[in-house]
Amino acid sequence: MSMNTATGFRSAELTHQLAKKIQESTTQPWHIMEICGGQTHAILQYGLDQLLPPEITLIHGPGCPVCVTSLEAIEYALQISRQPDVIFTSFGDMLRVPGARASLFNTRAEGADIRVVYSPLDAVKLARNTPDKQVVFFAIGFETTAPSIAASILHAEQNKVSNFSILPANVLVPPAMHAILRNPDNRVQAFLAAGHVCAVMGYWEYEPIAASYRVPIVVTGFEPADLLQGILMAVRQLEAGRCEVENAYPRAVAREGNPTAQRLINQVFEPVDRQWRGIGLIPLSGLGLRQRYQVFNALNRFPLAQEATEEPGLCIAGQVLRGVALPSQCPAFGRECTPASPLGAPMVSSEGACAAYYRYKRVIA
Amino acid sequence: MTEPTYPNLQSPVCPLPLPAGAQILIGHGSGGGMTRDLIVNVFQKYLGNAILNAGNDSALLADELTRHAGSQMVVSTDGHVVSPLIFPGGDIGRLAVCGTVNDVAMLGAQPRYLTANFILEEGFSITELEQILASMADACREAEVEIIAADTKVTEKGKSDNLFISTTGIGWAPAGRSISGQNARPGDAVLVSGPLGNHGIAVMQARGNLGFQSEVRSDTAPLNHLVRELCDAVPDVHALRDPTRGGLATTLVEIARQSGVSILLDESEIPIDVPVRSACELLGLDPLYLANEGKVVVFVPEENAETALAAMRENKYGAQARRIGQVTGRSDGRLLLRTALGTTRVLDMLAGEMLPRIC
Numbered sequence: 001m002s003m004n005t006a007t008g009f010r011s012a013e014l015t016h017q018l019a020k021k022i023q024e025s026t027t028q029p030w031h032i033m034e035i036c037g038g039q040t041h042a043i044l045q046y047g048l049d050q051l052l053p054p055e056i057t058l059i060h061g062p063g064c065p066v067c068v069t070s071l072e073a074i075e076y077a078l079q080i081s082r083q084p085d086v087i088f089t090s091f092g093d094m095l096r097v098p099g100a101r102a103s104l105f106n107t108r109a110e111g112a113d114i115r116v117v118y119s120p121l122d123a124v125k126l127a128r129n130t131p132d133k134q135v136v137f138f139a140i141g142f143e144t145t146a147p148s149i150a151a152s153i154l155h156a157e158q159n160k161v162s163n164f165s166i167l168p169a170n171v172l173v174p175p176a177m178h179a180i181l182r183n184p185d186n187r188v189q190a191f192l193a194a195g196h197v198c199a200v201m202g203y204w205e206y207e208p209i210a211a212s213y214r215v216p217i218v219v220t221g222f223e224p225a226d227l228l229q230g231i232l233m234a235v236r237q238l239e240a241g242r243c244e245v246e247n248a249y250p251r252a253v254a255r256e257g258n259p260t261a262q263r264l265i266n267q268v269f270e271p272v273d274r275q276w277r278g279i280g281l282i283p284l285s286g287l288g289l290r291q292r293y294q295v296f297n298a299l300n301r302f303p304l305a306q307e308a309t310e311e312p313g314l315c316i317a318g319q320v321l322r323g324v325a326l327p328s329q330c331p332a333f334g335r336e337c338t339p340a341s342p343l344g345a346p347m348v349s350s351e352g353a354c355a356a357y358y359r360y361k362r363v364i365a
Numbered sequence: 366m367t368e369p370t371y372p373n374l375q376s377p378v379c380p381l382p383l384p385a386g387a388q389i390l391i392g393h394g395s396g397g398g399m400t401r402d403l404i405v406n407v408f409q410k411y412l413g414n415a416i417l418n419a420g421n422d423s424a425l426l427a428d429e430l431t432r433h434a435g436s437q438m439v440v441s442t443d444g445h446v447v448s449p450l451i452f453p454g455g456d457i458g459r460l461a462v463c464g465t466v467n468d469v470a471m472l473g474a475q476p477r478y479l480t481a482n483f484i485l486e487e488g489f490s491i492t493e494l495e496q497i498l499a500s501m502a503d504a505c506r507e508a509e510v511e512i513i514a515a516d517t518k519v520t521e522k523g524k525s526d527n528l529f530i531s532t533t534g535i536g537w538a539p540a541g542r543s544i545s546g547q548n549a550r551p552g553d554a555v556l557v558s559g560p561l562g563n564h565g566i567a568v569m570q571a572r573g574n575l576g577f578q579s580e581v582r583s584d585t586a587p588l589n590h591l592v593r594e595l596c597d598a599v600p601d602v603h604a605l606r607d608p609t610r611g612g613l614a615t616t617l618v619e620i621a622r623q624s625g626v627s628i629l630l631d632e633s634e635i636p637i638d639v640p641v642r643s644a645c646e647l648l649g650l651d652p653l654y655l656a657n658e659g660k661v662v663v664f665v666p667e668e669n670a671e672t673a674l675a676a677m678r679e680n681k682y683g684a685q686a687r688r689i690g691q692v693t694g695r696s697d698g699r700l701l702l703r704t705a706l707g708t709t710r711v712l713d714m715l716a717g718e719m720l721p722r723i724c
Contacts, residue, residue, distance in 0.1 A: 012706050047708025096392075109388045118648075224706060339713075340398045360710040 009223030010046075018228035019051035025235050029055045031187045032234050033180070035173060036194030037064030038222055040353050044360035046224045056235065059188055060320070060327075060353035062176055062279060063197075065141040066093045067346045067353075070275035072306075073169040074099040077138050079304050080167065081112040086302075087130065089123040090138040091145075092116040100307070120145075120152035120166070127156070127164035136298045139166040139287075143197045146170050146287055147261035150268035153289070153296050165298040168288055171274055173197055174205050175285035181213045185324060190234040192220040192227070195249040200265075202257025206245045214243045221249040268293050278320070278346075320346050320353050327357040334358060394446075396610025396656070397715030401619075420623060421546050422468040422606060425538065436537040439474035441465055444531040450497065452571035454563070454582030455658065457530055458501035463587045463658060464609070465534035466508045470589040471605045471661070472545065473596050474538035479505070480514040484529040487522040497528065508587035510534070536589075542596070548603040549624035554670035555690040556663040558591065558683040559584070560636040561613050565655030566644045579640045586659030591680040595663065598676035604664035611715045612654040614700065616662055618714045622698030630690035630712070633705045653702075654715045664692065 008014070034040055040060045043049055049058060062068050078099055081088035088104070095104040095116065108114040113133075117123050120137045127135035139149045149166060156164040173194065180188055193206060198219045206217045216237035220230025230248040237244060247253055265287065274286025289297050316332075319325035327333055327346065337347050339355050346352035392399040409418055416424045423441030431438035445461040455463075462479065469476040481501075485494070505512060512532075538544075567583040588607065596602055604624070608616035613635070621628050637652045645652045659682055665673045670688055677683030693701075700712040 015706050050708045105390050
């Protein structure tokens with residue numbers, strides 16, 4: 001990543017020009033959802049919402065990978081990590097997410113061997129270096145993390161690393177968009193699609209969604225100018241009554257995406273029904289291991305009990321994740337629920353909408 | 366093919382609160398909000414007194430017994446735990462000297478003596494110990510302090526981790542000097558002695574888990590000479606603090622709360638080296654929360670800001686000193702950042718452990 005790119009797409013001049021164009025293009029109220037938590041974070045970090053006309057409401061979507069990882073998957077993760085001779089590995093963000101009674105951080109404090117890795121391939125390497133331990137990787141994330149997880153499975157198979165397995169919990173964006181658009185209280189009129197997901201998957205998948213729900217979808221990047229460009233293109237479509245898939249991030253995304261990465265995903269995974277925290281079961285919205293790779297499924301390796309996983313409580317994470325409520329409308333926000341003691345997952349991750357609101361937009365009453 | 370059934374998104378599903386505070390988590394050592402809660406709710410409950418509860422990096426002992434030729438005694442203590450023990454730009458020995466020297470200096474005092482406790486793990490290499498002690502000796506010479514008492518304990522293998530060092534520092538501040546985190550005032554300029562985040566990235570990189578190489582070196586350095594030169598040039602320094610764990614943002618929120626003021630930072634003025642910024646972009650970290658071990662934040666009246674900057678820039682550890690913001694008024698302790706785009710956002714303390722983002 002070059003600093004020139006960063007400086008260019010962050011320049012105040014370009015950003016303000018785009019904000020002015022958005023103002024000039026907007027004649028009526030519009031609700032636009034940025035799906036990706038990374039974009040929510042960037043919008044609030046740069047204060048881009050302050051540059052938009054009052055008619056435009058941004059709805060923060062469910063695209064925070066740790067926020068939507070199901071309580072059930074977290075409970076399995078905790079159970080596996082407590083088994084003897086297990087090293088449980090995860091992306092760092094996941095460690096603080098509360099399960100029903102504990103988080104991975106709590107469980108580590110009780111003595112479980114839980115380690116942060118930056119890549120699933122590091123977990124395979126760890127497995128090779130510790131042949132007397134079972135190394136389990138918590139496979140969470142969207143289409144962005146799936147290729148490297150698939151590659152780690154293939155790498156483990158080729159090198160006969162039999163003490164490596166994954167806890168499959170990956171989720172897919174398009175089925176979540178279907179779920180949001182079919183919701184009776186849906187307010188979303190246009191989507192900003194996540195640029196990095198599209199870098200992997202392309203955007204051909206979104207064309208039937210745009211057509212059948214008559215909703216504009218704009219592939220959007222993560223820098224201030226990228227985000228405003230995406231919003232501008234969405235507003236122009238809405239104002240003109242168009243509903244197309246457009247690409248505001250052509251420097252990183254092509255319509256077909258990255259075919260090698262897609263092949264890797266398809267070789268190892270197949271779509272399965274999956275629970276989303278705060279949302280519910282979305283059909284064919286997860287990636288499960290294909291039959292041939294089920295040997296790498298940690299759920300088959302350890303004796304696990306299915307525990308009741310109910311989430312009563314103060315927090316309105318479910319409504320936040322569905323874009324129905326703003327984090328600051330939650331009675332617990334900033335009081336009982338803070339990043340240090342989160343009640344809900346969106347307060348945990350830097351990509352979670354609540355954490356982004358807490359960090360960047362908190363108004364002290 | 367039958368139409369799939371999508372969930373009814375009406376029914377709310379809410380995560381359950383976790384019982385808080387039953388055990389020590391790694392985030393309690395992050396220097397952020399969890400650390401503060403532990404200190405206030407657990408440590409001060411039993412050990413609190415007026416001096417400790419002031420919440421400064423060191424204690425100013427103003428009673429008769431500790432007065433010494435027209436000066437006031439300042440004491441500070443600090444435990445040092447770092448993995449790995451040796452990292453680009455420093456090691457636990459240099460850190461143990463500089464950390465305590467700087468804490469004493471943050472009340473405008475000159476440290477003179479240190480004590481040191483060494484907790485060694487059975488099996489630790491004596492060659493490596495000597496290397497670390499030589500580095501401590503170098504740092505003491507540079508800071509012009511002496512280690513006048515020390516203690517050694519050895520734990521069984523596995524009961525500690527190679528080497529922990531605790532140091533206590535004693536120094537003296539001129540009588541009447543009142544530099545404290547409680548003394549920031551509306552109208553003060555906020556200065557920083559140089560670029561931020563290098564120590565945090567250097568240590569993460571030395572742990573070998575960044576997955577890429579960078580040339581970032583820790584900034585571990587004794588700041589007592591810089592502080593003395595600053596205080597000689599500008600006698601009216603209001604507050605000083607070294608933004609160690611928790612980084613610049615956490616340090617400034619602490620001072621804003623202690624002093625009851627609002628601080629507004631100007632993002633485009635905050636110095637951050639390009640390799641640190643790049644590493645942060647890749648990892649999804651915020652450089653304003655990364656640790657520093659050789660930087661100081663300075664609050665001085667606006668009219669003294671240029672004199673203070675000039676004095677700091679004369680010292681090699683302050684060559685890149687910058688004015689980064691101002692104290693805007695009285696409040697219950699708010700830190701705001703004006704972004705490069707002209708928008709404004711709130712900065713809070715680091716909550717717990719800083720975690721890299723997923724994608």
